[in-house]
């Protein structure tokens with residue numbers, strides 16, 4: 001027998017037509033809940049980060065050398081002494097963030113991330129909002145044309161993210177400091193915890209997985225790369241969790257540095 005295709009409006013990629021179902025969706029569960037949570041979570045984070053980046057204050061605790069990741073590396077001539085580890089080549093115009101060299105790359109890295117793409121395509125563009133729920137838009141061209149074809153630059157943004165993670169690692173090391181020399185406080189635990197999570201998120205990236213094990217014909221001939229690939233693959237299954245965890249640790253680290261710097265509370269010190 002010959003299978004007949006269900007009739008319905010042809011989608012514009014010439015793939016299979018959608019079944020002729022009158023209802024918008026046959027799903028009866030709360031399919032709208034995950035995209036709603038994603039929308040609220042991502043919107044709240046973006047608003048918080050934007051406000052903080054343009055605040056231009058409370059980003060550095062001089063005594064303990066705590067620098068928030070949102071201002072690292074601090075490059076404008078507004079940067080307080082000690083925070084500017086790499087010089088101050090940028091003017092202090094309010095529209096220029098202290099970390100103007102790194103923030104655009106971080107934004108690019110996250111915006112083009114395979115997980116975040118899924119998250120905001122569903123929660124913000126409703127394209128589609130969930131499995132088996134129709135797209136809110138009449139036309140669908142995927143990521144094959146301008147502007148979404150630029151999502152492909154994710155693999156290059158990955159290299160920038162590695163460099164930025166190295167800078168954040170340096171910041172976390174520098175923070176083991178007190179006015180009397182070596183120091184260790186709750187802020188160090190938060191800064192180090194954030195950096196560890198940032199590395200796990202970065203290394204679990206799909207591009208990293210491809211770099212370690214992609215384009216190989218025989219894993220047996222590349223045992224070292226196979227090992228790395230196996231490790232990255234395991235982490236990769238947690239990429240979504242790590243994407244959210246790092247949003248949390250970044251906001252927590254920034255808030256802690258802001259609170260200590262503003263004098264809302266003092267750092268809990270164990271040494272120094």
Ligand code: FES
Nearest residue numbers: 113114115205206
């Ligand atoms: Fe998410 Fe690369 S896929 S960071």
